[in-house]
Amino acid sequence: MTKHFSILLILLIFLSSCEGNNKNREPQKVTETKIDKEKQAQEKAQKAMQAKIDQYVKVKLTTDTSKLTDNEKKVIVHLIKAAQYMDPAFWEQTYGDKQSLMQKIKDSLTKVYADINYGPWDRLDDNKPFVEGFGEKPAGANFYPHDMTKEEFEKVSLKDKTSQYTILRRDKDGKLYTIPYHQAYEKYLKPASEELLEAAKFAGNKQFKEYLQLRAKALLDDNFQPSDMQWMDMKTNHLDIVIGPIENYEDQLYNYKTAYEGVVLVKDMDWSKKLEKFIKFLPELQKNLPVAPEYKQEKPGTRSDLNAYDVVYYAGDANTGGKTIAINLPNDEEVQLKKGTRRLQLKNVMKAKFDQILVPIANMIITPDQRKHIKFDAFFANTMFHEVAHGLGIKKTINGKGMARTALKEHYSAIEEGKADILGLYMVDQLHKKGELDGDMKDYMTTFMASIFRSIRFGAADAHGVANMIRFNYFKEQGAFTRNPDGTYKVNYDKMYEAMRTLSALLLKLQGDGDYEGVAKLVKEKGIIPEQLKKDLQKLNDAHIPVDIIFDQGVETLGLGL
Ligand SMILES: [Zn+2]
Incomplete structure (x- = not known):
């Protein structure tokens, strides 16, 4: 639809610009050639932009609404409304004012792509700008003044400068100061908070109702711990929402600042039962980690839980780039130590990615006789x-580095x-x-490789992306796979098994030692895509295998429109 509309638009622009150029023959010829060239360039640009958009395949976010009560349907409508306010808040964090950017963009396809990316930088292409007039994306996004250096940040004495819930700005004298999130984004947080309270009115589950009320308050004072605690205490709810400033990936300068997101969820009660049993193995798994004893002293929370969900809405940070298929929260280490964490497996989204992306990739890039090992159950388990x-592992360094x-x-x-x-x-x-998981280990390993x-x-x-590049290069070095002359890859199961153990030990040690230099070296040496792999990945693009998914989502999509 969009594609045809745009071509029509170009034609109209082309036709109308031909008018009024008929004064004499010579200039007209020149003009025509020029217009031809412009038209060609424009068509080429349109094609390239369409190819960028086509990296994402659109997936409908639905769930079995026959399992929802009338009140639950009302709750979902309010939760979706609350989540939608995370979109403009996140826009401001990552870029600034969305409307002003959209006004600068003339071409409709580029607008679509800016909307997908929440800004003018391509999240699937190392944040390269795709809108004319924009340079590199600031590492600190819009959390810090764009001209602020790391040196300046480290020198300035502001007690909450490293807080997850403040942004930095300059006053009129150029001095840095902080603004708490609940003030900076108040105009979105207030209505979002009200929607959560509305949802709470219809929430039948008492624990869920309390969580919504606490979360509504937290959005307005940035004190998220009480609601995180309540979220962990809440066990029997059918509906859920992850909302607020949560992950810190958007702050590539320091990973201090958290980004707003909203994810509305419906728990799959049957699947969740099946997953419950794995939790009791956590302490044993921690004890068996393939690393020296001093790196596995911490106790994983055994009250952690593992549930499967259908996502019915994504907003803000969660809706960018490669969409998450599993969530592990809360991030607050104090809550983690007291209550453990909750792992949310996003089943409907996972299945969509497996079918639309992983299987087509494997069919091109995994050696033919190993393709039978690509299985959804393995993909689900690996992700879970x-x-x-x-x-698991280690959160606090063992040498006093915090x-x-x-x-x-x-x-x-x-x-x-x-x-x-x-x-x-x-x-x-x-x-x-231990016999707790079925299937062939080769299924898990081959699917892992794909x-x-x-x-x-x-x-x-x-x-x-970086984590996977490091692992690809490490595996290559260890002979965990080989590349066939035809460009397909073959897993060497024994060597991959060894590499899995040594890489685990390496990463746990780097974390336990708080070894910044060691990590920087690893990222620099191994966090890169070798030329050969670049070419192989290009084949996937040429075959138009989507990179990720975007969503057809909302109250209407769910059939809950009033
Ligand atoms: Zn993760």
């Missing part, structure tokens, strides 16, 4: 245990994601050995 693995998150600064996210990926596979292996290709396509701007 990635989330479990976030709760929390690993703080010590590893901007590299923390990539290392933490890499740890979760590789320890996830390690756990699958452990549970498989997933690396999927995730590297997210690019170096994404913590998961």
Whole structure:
């Protein structure tokens, strides 16, 4: 639709610009050639932009609404409205005023792509600008003044400058000061908070009602801990919402500042029961980690839970770039130590990515006789245990450098994601050995390998992308796979098994030592895409295999329109 409309638009512009140029023959010829060239250039640009948009395949976000009561339907409508306010808040955090950007863009396809990216920088292409007049994306997004240097930040004495819930600005004398989130984004937070309170009125589940009320308050005072605690205490709810400033990936300068997002969820009660049983293995899995004893002293919360959900709405940070298929929250380490974490497996989104992206990738890039090992159950387990693995390992350094998150600064996210990926596979292996997981270990490993290709396509701007590049290069070095002359890849299961153990140990040690230099070196040396791989990934693009998904979502899509 959009494509045809745009071509029509170009034609109209072209036709109308031909008028009024008929004064004499010579200039007209020149003008025609010029217009031809302009038209060609424009068509080429349109094609390139359409190709960018086509990197995302559109997926409908639905759930079985026959399982919802009338009150639950009302709750969902209010939750979606609350989540929608996270969009403009996130726009301001990552870019600034959305409307002013949209006004600068003339072309309709570019507008569509700016909307998908929440700004003029391409999240699937290392944040390269795709709108004329824009340079590199500021590493600190719009959390800090764009001209602020790291040196200046480190020197200035502002007690809440590293807070997850403040932005920095300059006063009229150029001096840095902080603004708390609840003030900076008040105009979106107030109505979002009211929608949560509206939802709470119809919420039948008492714990869920209390959570919504506490969260509504937290949005207005940036004190999220009480609502995080309540969220962990809440066990029997059917509906859920993740809302507020949560992940810190958007702040690539320091990973301090959190970004607003909203994810509205319907719990799959049957699946969740099946997943429950894995939790009791956590302490044992922690004890067996393939690393020296001093790096596995911390106790994982055994009250953690693992549930499967259908997502019915994504907004803000969660709706950007490579969409998350699993969530592990809360991030607050104090809550984690007291109550553990909750892992949310986003089943409908996972299945969409498996069918639309992973299977087509494997069919091109995995050696033919190993393709039978690409299975959704394996993909589901690998992803599930990635989330479990976030709760394992080591959070506090063993040498007085404080929390690993703080010590590893901007590299923390990539290392933490890499740890979760590789320890996830390690756990699958452990549970498989105990007879708790069915299937062939080759299914899990081959599907894991195919997933690396999927995730590297997210690019170096994404913590998961970097984590996967590191792992690809490490695996290559260890002979965990080989590349066939025809460009397909073959897993070497024994060597991959060894590499899985040594890479786990390496990452856990870097975190436990708070070894910033070591991590920076690893990212620099291994967080890159080798030329050969670049070419192989290009083949996937040429075959138009989507990189990720975008959503057809909302009250109407769910059929809940009033
Ligand atoms: Zn993760």
